[in-house]
Every structure is written in structure tokens, then in C-alpha cells.
Amino acid sequence: MVCGGVFPLILPLTVLVSYLTAFLIWILRDKPAQIHNRAAVGSALINLALVLCLLPGIWREAAFSCNLFTFIPSVDIAFRVDGLGYLFALIASFYWLLTAIYSVEYMRNDKFPARYWFFLFLCMGSVLGIAFAANLFTLFLFYEILTICTYPLIVHAQTPQAIKAGRKYLVYSMAGGTALMLSLVITYLLCGHLDFRPGGILPDSASYSILRLLFITFMVGFGVKSVIFPLHGWLPDAMIAPTPVSAILHAVAVVKAGVYGILRIVIDIFGLQLLQKLHLNEWLLALAGITIIGGSLMALRQTNLKKMLAYSTISQLSYIILGVVMATPSGIIGGILQMLYQSVMKISLFFCAGAIYRQTGVSEIADMGGLGEKIPLTMFAFSIAALGTIGFPGTAGFISKWYLAMGAMEAGRFFMVGVIISGTLLNAGYYLPLLYKAFFQESLTRQKGQALSLLMTGPCLLTAGLVLALGLCLWVHKLPLHLAQNIAEGVLYFKCP
Amino acid sequence: MEKILLLIVIIPLMGAIIAPLLGQKKSQAAFMIALIAALLSWSLIVFLAGQVFSHGRISYPLGNWGASWGIELAADYLTVVLLLTVNSIGLLITIYSYSYIEKLLPEAKRRIYYYCLLCMLLAAMPAFLMAGDLFTMFVYLSLFSLAAVALIAIGRERQAILAGLRYLILSTTGGVLILLGIALLSYFTGTMNLNELTKRMAHITNVKPVLVAISIIIIGFGVKAALFPLHLWLPDAHGFAPSPISAILSGILIELGAYGILRCVFLLVQLKSREIYPFINNILCWMSVLAIIYGAVGAILQQDLKLILAYSSVSQIGYIVLGIALSSYYGLLGGMLHIINHAVMKSALFLSAGALLYKTDKRTLKELEGVGKQMPYSAGALALTGIAIVGIPPACGFVSEWYICMGAIQAGRMGFAICVLGGSFLSTIYYLRIINALYFKPVNGGKDTRVAINEAPLGMLVPIWILTFASLWLGIFNRWPLQWLEKMVAGIL
Numbered sequence: 001m002v003c004g005g006v007f008p009l010i011l012p013l014t015v016l017v018s019y020l021t022a023f024l025i026w027i028l029r030d031k032p033a034q035i036h037n038r039a040a041v042g043s044a045l046i047n048l049a050l051v052l053c054l055l056p057g058i059w060r061e062a063a064f065s066c067n068l069f070t071f072i073p074s075v076d077i078a079f080r081v082d083g084l085g086y087l088f089a090l091i092a093s094f095y096w097l098l099t100a101i102y103s104v105e106y107m108r109n110d111k112f113p114a115r116y117w118f119f120l121f122l123c124m125g126s127v128l129g130i131a132f133a134a135n136l137f138t139l140f141l142f143y144e145i146l147t148i149c150t151y152p153l154i155v156h157a158q159t160p161q162a163i164k165a166g167r168k169y170l171v172y173s174m175a176g177g178t179a180l181m182l183s184l185v186i187t188y189l190l191c192g193h194l195d196f197r198p199g200g201i202l203p204d205s206a207s208y209s210i211l212r213l214l215f216i217t218f219m220v221g222f223g224v225k226s227v228i229f230p231l232h233g234w235l236p237d238a239m240i241a242p243t244p245v246s247a248i249l250h251a252v253a254v255v256k257a258g259v260y261g262i263l264r265i266v267i268d269i270f271g272l273q274l275l276q277k278l279h280l281n282e283w284l285l286a287l288a289g290i291t292i293i294g295g296s297l298m299a300l301r302q303t304n305l306k307k308m309l310a311y312s313t314i315s316q317l318s319y320i321i322l323g324v325v326m327a328t329p330s331g332i333i334g335g336i337l338q339m340l341y342q343s344v345m346k347i348s349l350f351f352c353a354g355a356i357y358r359q360t361g362v363s364e365i366a367d368m369g370g371l372g373e374k375i376p377l378t379m380f381a382f383s384i385a386a387l388g389t390i391g392f393p394g395t396a397g398f399i400s401k402w403y404l405a406m407g408a409m410e411a412g413r414f415f416m417v418g419v420i421i422s423g424t425l426l427n428a429g430y431y432l433p434l435l436y437k438a439f440f441q442e443s444l445t446r447q448k449g450q451a452l453s454l455l456m457t458g459p460c461l462l463t464a465g466l467v468l469a470l471g472l473c474l475w476v477h478k479l480p481l482h483l484a485q486n487i488a489e490g491v492l493y494f495k496c497p
Numbered sequence: 498m499e500k501i502l503l504l505i506v507i508i509p510l511m512g513a514i515i516a517p518l519l520g521q522k523k524s525q526a527a528f529m530i531a532l533i534a535a536l537l538s539w540s541l542i543v544f545l546a547g548q549v550f551s552h553g554r555i556s557y558p559l560g561n562w563g564a565s566w567g568i569e570l571a572a573d574y575l576t577v578v579l580l581l582t583v584n585s586i587g588l589l590i591t592i593y594s595y596s597y598i599e600k601l602l603p604e605a606k607r608r609i610y611y612y613c614l615l616c617m618l619l620a621a622m623p624a625f626l627m628a629g630d631l632f633t634m635f636v637y638l639s640l641f642s643l644a645a646v647a648l649i650a651i652g653r654e655r656q657a658i659l660a661g662l663r664y665l666i667l668s669t670t671g672g673v674l675i676l677l678g679i680a681l682l683s684y685f686t687g688t689m690n691l692n693e694l695t696k697r698m699a700h701i702t703n704v705k706p707v708l709v710a711i712s713i714i715i716i717g718f719g720v721k722a723a724l725f726p727l728h729l730w731l732p733d734a735h736g737f738a739p740s741p742i743s744a745i746l747s748g749i750l751i752e753l754g755a756y757g758i759l760r761c762v763f764l765l766v767q768l769k770s771r772e773i774y775p776f777i778n779n780i781l782c783w784m785s786v787l788a789i790i791y792g793a794v795g796a797i798l799q800q801d802l803k804l805i806l807a808y809s810s811v812s813q814i815g816y817i818v819l820g821i822a823l824s825s826y827y828g829l830l831g832g833m834l835h836i837i838n839h840a841v842m843k844s845a846l847f848l849s850a851g852a853l854l855y856k857t858d859k860r861t862l863k864e865l866e867g868v869g870k871q872m873p874y875s876a877g878a879l880a881l882t883g884i885a886i887v888g889i890p891p892a893c894g895f896v897s898e899w900y901i902c903m904g905a906i907q908a909g910r911m912g913f914a915i916c917v918l919g920g921s922f923l924s925t926i927y928y929l930r931i932i933n934a935l936y937f938k939p940v941n942g943g944k945d946t947r948v949a950i951n952e953a954p955l956g957m958l959v960p961i962w963i964l965t966f967a968s969l970w971l972g973i974f975n976r977w978p979l980q981w982l983e984k985m986v987a988g989i990l
Contacts, residue, residue, distance in 0.1 A: 071891070144889045148889055155937045163938070166937070171925070178918040178921060179918075182918055185899065185902045
């Protein structure tokens with residue numbers, strides 16, 4: 001069912017609101033920071049409200065679509081939202097609001113606040129554009145804009161290190177972008193269009209070697225942003241960006257855009273059946289498994305808190321791909337839930353890392369001793385999110401990992417169950433010592449933690465609370481589960497809303 | 498009605514004659530004449546475009562000689578779309594020149610020369626595009642090459658004069674080759690008229706001499722288009738010429754060379770026999786692929802902003818010729834589209850680089866560090882148009898790259914498609930260096946100093962921003978030029 005009326009117009013509107021806010025802030029760049037902050041938070045609120053307007057329709061498994069104009073024959077710039085896209089947009093716009101609030105405090109004494117907001121809002125509009133893309137081309141368009149707009153945020157500090165990290169990011173991403181463009185051209189020549197359709201659009205009459213090559217170029221294209229091994233190198237370096245940027249972009253928006261792209265390719269361009277026919281699912285599973293274990297092993301070796309979180313992100317993201325590619329109902333539900341829950345836990349961890357830095361100046365793991373005493377509230381939130389990432393029962397992370405393991409069982413892939421369990425153990429291996437250090441070790445310095453404004457602690461506690469609520473309360477958990485079930489049905493039985 | 502074609506050429510030519518006569522004392526008068534000539538011929542072209550779009554091809558045989566013997570001016574869809582691009586850019590560059598030349602050439606007399614030569618360019622460029630026969634093409638090609646040589650060297654800098662001399666020698670050689678080729682071709686086919694030639698191509702039995710003749714012409718045009726390895730004159734000439742002239746050289750003149758190659762390829766595809774044709778085609782493809790890579794690497798290695806842009810032109814001309822040489826449907830479309838897109842992007846880039854040079858007198862990236870804050874509008878245009886050069890959607894560079902890429906795969910040349918994308922990846926790197934220097938490198942050793950805004954005059958900013966917006970507009974609404982080019986290509990193949 002495709003809904004008419006004014007609802008479809010919400011899709012381009014959300015994108016437009018973010019872009020216009022960006023330009024508004026740029027016009028008001030010489031005005032005091034307070035005006036920027038108000039505009040930013042206000043626009044984030046409007047965005048969230050607009051996205052929530054679509055919820056009733058999505059709940060009834062409806063879809064909205066809105067064509068803007070033709071770009072290339074039979075390829076339009078068009079928006080369309082279904083369950084998966086909606087979930088991504090919802091995550092992005094919700095955390096966007098929290099990040100905007102958090103940034104107000106964190107970026108208080110920044111040198112270039114207007115530039116920060118300008119590019120952050122451009123990124124946000126692009127992320128919503130990616131979530132609402134009706135075809136591969138629209139997705140690619142916003143994906144490339146996102147690539148460019150993230151660069152100024154990474155080099156925001158303008159130190160030589162930041163510029164180096166930014167260069168690394170851009171070189172990786174543009175290499176991915178060119179691979180992506182090649183795959184788009186090939187897809188277009190094979191199918192004559194680039195629309196997303198459940199079950200895939202690529203004809204299985206095409207030569208298998210071309211299809212395999214196409215899949216590899218697609219994976220290189222989206223693999224950079226979704227930090228699949230061996231394309232993950234840019235993410236830990238990019239942690240030099242301001243913490244809210246790391247939180248929203250490197251835990252939620254940018255990396256999720258990559259994962260979302262892969263899911264779209266797997267579900268709507270190739271289709272799970274064609275993937276199995278080509279035996280590509282085995283390769284993808286292997287790659288995801290390697291990234292899960294490898295990312296965790298690298299995280300164990302880190303000494304910098306944010307870098308450790310970055311490697312943890314690398315490892316956690318691959319669970320999503322793992323779940324969906326297993327192509328069993330529980331696996332897909334697990335993957336979708338992981339997409340949702342990983343972001344809430346990771347953004348909470350990043351918010352806390354920023355708060356810890358602001359309160360005590362600590363950014364290295366070695367200096368974290370005694371922090372539980374100094375800044376109990378922040379460390380409390382941090383612990384909950386960390387336990388959630390491990391998959392501790394009673395937190396959100398447990399539920400998604402439970403479904404993932406069930407999905408692996410259903411598919412008869414017991415090796416993957418082993419990967420999930422060992423991944424969890426490794427997670428425990430780098431988060432638990434950290435918590436031990438914070439709560440049971442003596443501090444090296446007598447210096448007290450500074451008090452922090454509610455604008456920063458609020459988002460920390462709220463996201464941590466969500467981790468608990470999603471894990472404990474059934475009725476909170478019902479919304480994501482229902483959406484995930486809908487998506488899984490659509491993916492497995494090609495039910496086109 | 499048909500006389501418009503002649504007027505478009507005559508008016509700027511008259512301007513070139515009147516400017517030095519009237520403006521002996523005041524260079525402003527010369528500027529006004531150049532501006533009026535540019536405006537008039539531009540509005541005539543807009544009118545002509547309307548006629549051609551609604552009625553189809555218009556041609557005007559000069560002196561009522563039959564088309565197959567005499568000189569013919571003609572305008573089809575391709576010509577008109579290119580005319581619109583070329584003359585709009587020419588008009589904007591004329592406006593831009595006023596302030597820039599004021600500073601570059603303190604003597605009024607030299608400024609008058611400048612405007613006189615500019616008028617000659619404005620006459621010769623559309624005439625070359627409208628030429629219905631090869632010989633007329635050659636005549637106007639020689640005219641604008643000569644004007645360009647004088648304009649490169651007009652600043653009297655040592656490097657500029659050397660560059661001008663080098664261009665003179667190479668482009669004359671190219672011209673001689675073209676003339677030789679035309680002579681051979683007319684000997685073997687009996688005509689120089691392009692339309693006639695297109696018709697006769699299909700019936701030629703002895704293909705080899707004709708192919709040799711056309712190859713020689715292509716080499717000649719290759720020199721004008723600065724196609725690798727015939728590009729040697731380009732970097733210095735484009736780098737050291739006055740910026741508005743760099744914009745014309747990079748934005749229009751080398752594209753006109755590519756247009757010449759395009760017309761030759763149009764002839765080649767008509768040939769029935771395909772014996773040697775793939776060979777020529779292959780060589781052309783490889784030359785352009787090497788140009789793409791060589792130009793991009795060259796641009797990465799340069800320190801001087803204008804030289805970076807010049808090497809980028811070497812690379813971009815490779816895209817154009819590759820699309821044309823692939824001679825598949827999408828390839829031709831992409832190549833033709835890139836002529837327009839590159840003209841707009843590159844002239845915008847050179848004009849904004851010129852604005853930076855005008856205000857700061859700094860050329861290298863090292864010296865330009867932090868200028869983004871001082872000149873937000875000029876540097877902003879540079880940054881935005883750079884996105885188009887890199888080929889990020891929805892800017893216009895992306896669209897033509899997309900079509901050229903499709904053309905390569907359509908012709909069964911996956912490797913060329915990868916090279917095209919590789920070139921665009923390399924262009925990211927030089928673009929990044931420019932952006933970093935303008936905006937992100939710490940100024941004054943990281944100490945925060947507020948830089949006072951010191952912008953170029955409005956007469957320079959307006960043309961820059963019109964071209965910048967055009968480069969976005971042509972990307973987003975790419976159907977507009979493409980619908981005419983599609984008709985053209987469908988007629989040829």
C-alpha cells in the first residue's frame with residue numbers, strides 16, 4: 001500500500017529542513033552562539049516531529065513515495081520510505097536531537113561554531129536523504145554529499161593530525177565512491193533502472209562473473225563507510241573530530257549509512273536468493289565474522305578511550321550484516337535490532353567519553369582509575385552502555401544478540417554462533433577491565449571532577465536509560481520489534497508494501 | 498534569417514577594428530566596445546538558438562556559392578548548444594577582464610590591444626563552431642590561435658612570453674597538419690564541406706588514404722586540444738597567461754580542438770569498411786586515458802594553483818576525447834556534454850583563481866594558506882566548482898563522467914571505465930590540497946587571528962558566481978543540454 005496525500009511530502013521536507021537550517025546558520029554566522037544553538041535544536045526538533053508523523057503509516061506497513069525530477073532517463077531523484085529506511089531515519093533524527101543538545105555545551109568555546117553547525121546540518125540532511133532514497137541513485141547522491149560534508153568536521157581542530165586524519169578519510173571514501181559509481185553504471189546498463197525492489201532487480205540471466213564483480217565493487221563502495229575489514233583504517237584516526245561528531249557521525253550516521261547501503265544492496269538490488277545462488281553470502285558472512293573478531297582484538301590493544309570505542313564500533317557493525325545475510329527470520333530481526341540498539345549504546349558511550357573528557361580531562365584508558373568515585377553519574381551511564389555492548393542480560397544488547405544467535409541456529413550455522421559468542425567474550429574482555437579500573441582502582445590524582453551542565457549529562461543518562469528500558473520493559477521493546485518483524489517478512493517473502 | 502550566422506561573426510570582428518580606432522585615449526571605450534560586441538553577438542546567438550531548436554538546422558552559404566564548393570556557415574543542435582556555452586562564457590570573461598586588466602596592464606595602450614584581441618577571439622570562436630566546411634574551420638582556427646598567442650604574452654612576463662612562443666610554434670605545426678589533412682581529404686573525396694563529406698563517406702571504396710587524411714587532421718586538432726602527448730604547450734601557457742585568458746584557453750580553446758576531433762569522428766563513424774578504423778580509435782582512446790591519468794598526477798604534483806588547474810585541463814580534455822573516441826552512443830553523448838561542462842567549470846575555476854591572484858598576488862598553495870577567510874566569495878566559488886571537477890553528484894562533472902563511463906562499458910571497454918573513475922579519484926587529491934590550503938591549514942602557526950575580509954570587486958565576483966551556479970545547474974538539470982545532444986547523436990549513429 002502506498003499512501004497519498006501530504007504525507008509523502010514530508011520526505012523531501014525533512015531533508016530540506018536540515019539543509020535550510022545549515023544555510024540559515026551560515027547566514028547568521030556572525031551572530032552570537034546562542035542563536036545558532038536555538039536554530040539547531042529547533043530544527044532537530046522539527047525533524048524528529050516530521051519523522052514521527054510517518055510512524056502510524058509505517059506501523060500499518062504502508063510506504064510513502066515522492067518523485068522529484070528525472071536525472072538520467074528512467075532514474076529519478078525520488079524518495080520512498082519503508083520499514084528499514086524509516087528505522088534508519090528514526091534513529092538518525094532522534095540521536096540528532098540529543099547530539100544537538102549535547103553540542104551546545106560541548107562546543108561552547110569553539111573557534112568556528114558556525115562552520116561546525118553548517119556542515120553538521122548538511123550531513124544530517126544527507127543522512128535523511130539516504131534513509132529515504134527510493135533508488136540507488138538517490139542514495140548515491142546523498143552518500144557522496146555526506147562524504148564531502150563530513151570532511152570539514154573531521155579536520156575541525158585544524159591541527160596537522162586532524163588534516164592527516166581527514167585526508168585519510170577522504171581518500172578512503174572517495175575510493176569507495178568511485179567503486180560505487182562503477183557499480184551503479186553497471187547496474188544501470190544491466191537493468192535499465194536503479195529502483196529498489198524487494199527480491200532484487202538484477203537479472204539472474206546475467207553472467208555470474210559480472211554479477212560477482214559487481215558485488216565486489218558494491219562492497220568496496222559501501223564497505224568503506226561501514227568499516228568492513230580491510231577498509232576500516234580511517235575510522236580510528238577520524239576520532240580526532242570533536243566528540244559529538246564522533247558520536248553522531250561515527251557511531252550512528254556515517255557508518256550506519258554504509259551498513260544501510262549494504263543492506264539495500266543485499267535485499268533490494270541483488271536479493272537474498274541471487275546472493276545464495278552466487279555463493280556470495282558465504283563470502284559476506286566470512287568477511288563479517290573476520291571484522292567482528294578482528295575489530296574486537298584491535299580494541300583490546302587500544303590505549304585511547306575513543307579509539308577503543310571506534311574499534312568496538314567496527315566490530316559491532318558487522319553483526320548487522322551477519323544477521324541479515326543469514327536470511328532467516330530471527331537473523332534478520334536480530335540484525336535490524338542490532339542496528340537500532342548498537343547505535344543507542346554506542347552513542348551513549350561516546351557521550352560519556354566526551355563528558356569524562358570535559359569533567360576530568362581524561363582521554364587515555366590508563367588514567368581512568370577512580371573515576372567511578374569522582375564522576376559517579378557519568379560513569380554509571382557509561383557502565384550501563386558498556387554492559388549493553390557486551391550483551392549483558394537485562395540490556396538492549398542482550399536481546400539483539402539473542403536473536404542473532406537464534407538466527408544462526410535456524411540457518412544451521414553453528415560456526416557463526418561461535419563467532420557471536422566469542423565476539424561477546426572479547427567485548428567483555430575490553431569493557432570489563434575498564435569498568436574495574438574506574439570503580440575499584442585508586443585515582444592517580446587528587447583532582448576532583450568538574451560539575452557538568454545538564455545539557456551534557458542529560459543525553460548521557462537518557463541514552464543509558466534507553467539501553468536499560470529496551471532490555472527490560474516489553475512495551476518499550478515492542479515498537480522496534482514490530483518494525484523489525486515487518487522488515488523481516490518483507491525481506492523473506494518479497495512483500496512489497 | 499540565415500544572415501544572423503554571419504552577423505554573429507561580423508559584429509565582434511567590427512569591434513576588433515573599431516576598438517583601437519575609437520579608444521586611442523581611453524581604454525574604457527575599448528572595453529565598452531568589446532562588451533557591446535559580446536552582448537550583441539550573445540543575444541543574436543540566443544535568438545539563433547531559439548530558431549534552431551524549433552526549426553532544425555540552419556545554414557548560410559557565403560556569397561551564394563553552392564554549399565559543396567563555397568564557404569558555408571551552419572548551425573545544428575550541437576553547434577547551437579556549444580555556441581550558447583562559448584559566448585556566454587566569453588561575455589562573462591569580458592566583464593571580468595575590466596578590473597583584472599586594469600591592474601595587470603597599467604598602460605592604456607596595451608589594454609586597448611587586449612580588448613581588440615579579445616574581440617578577435619569572440620569572433621573567431623563562434624565562427625569556428627559554425628563553419629560548415631573544413632577549410633573555414635582551419636581559417637578561424639588560425640585566427641583564434643594567433644589572437645591567443647598575443648594574449649598569453651600580453652603581460653610581458655618572461656615565462657608568459659616563453660609560453661606564448663611555445664604555443665605559437667606548436668599550434669602552427671598543428672595548423673599545418675590540419676591544412677595538409679584537409680588538402681588530402683579534398684583530393685580523395687572532392688569536397689571539403691562537412692555535410693557533403695558525411696554523405697560521401699559511406700560510398701568510399703578506397704578507405705586507406707581517407708583514413709590517413711582524417712588521422713592527420715585529428716593529430717592537428719589534437720595539438721590544439723592539448724591531447725596527451727601533444728599537451729606540452731598547455732601547462733605554462735594556461736598557468737602564466739592573464740587569468741581571464743587562462744579561462745578562455747582552458748575553458749574554450751582546447752574544447753574547440755576537441756570539437757574538431759569530434760567532427761572528424763563523426764566522419765569516421767560513417768565509413769562502411771571498418772578495417773583500420775578500430776586501430777585509429779584505439780590509439781585515440783589510449784592517448785586520452787593516458788591524458789586523464791597524466792594530467793591528474795601532474796596536477797597533484799604542482800604547487801602553483803593555476804598550474805594545478807592547467808594540468809587538470811590536460812586530464813579533463815582526456816575525458817572529452819575518450820568519450821568521443823569510444824564512439825558508442827553514451828560515449829559520444831558524454832564527450833559532447835563534457836565539452837560544455839568542462840568549459841563552464843574550468844572557466845569558473847580559473848576566474849576565481851584569478852580573483853585570488855588579483856587581490857593577494859600569491860600563486861602557490863603555500864602562500865595562499867588561509868585566504869579562504871580573507872576572500873570568502875572567491876574561495877567559496879573555487880571550492881564549490883572544484884566539487885564539479887571531482888565529479889561529485891549533483892554537480893555537472895558527475896553527469897558527463899557518468900555518461901562517459903557508460904559509454905566505455907557499452908563499447909565493451911571496462912578498463913577504460915575504471916581509468917575514468919581512477920582519474921576522478923586522483924582529482925579528489927588535488928582538489929583536497931586546494932581546499933586544505935584555502936581553509937583548513939592553520940594560519941600564522943595556529944594562532945587565531947581574525948582576518949579582515951578583502952574581496953575582489955563585484956565586476957569579477959558576478960561572472961565567477963554565475964559560472965559557479967551554472968556548473969551546479971547544468972548538473973541538476975542536465976536534461977536540458979542532453980535532449981539536443983541526444984538528437985544529434987541519434988542522427989549520426
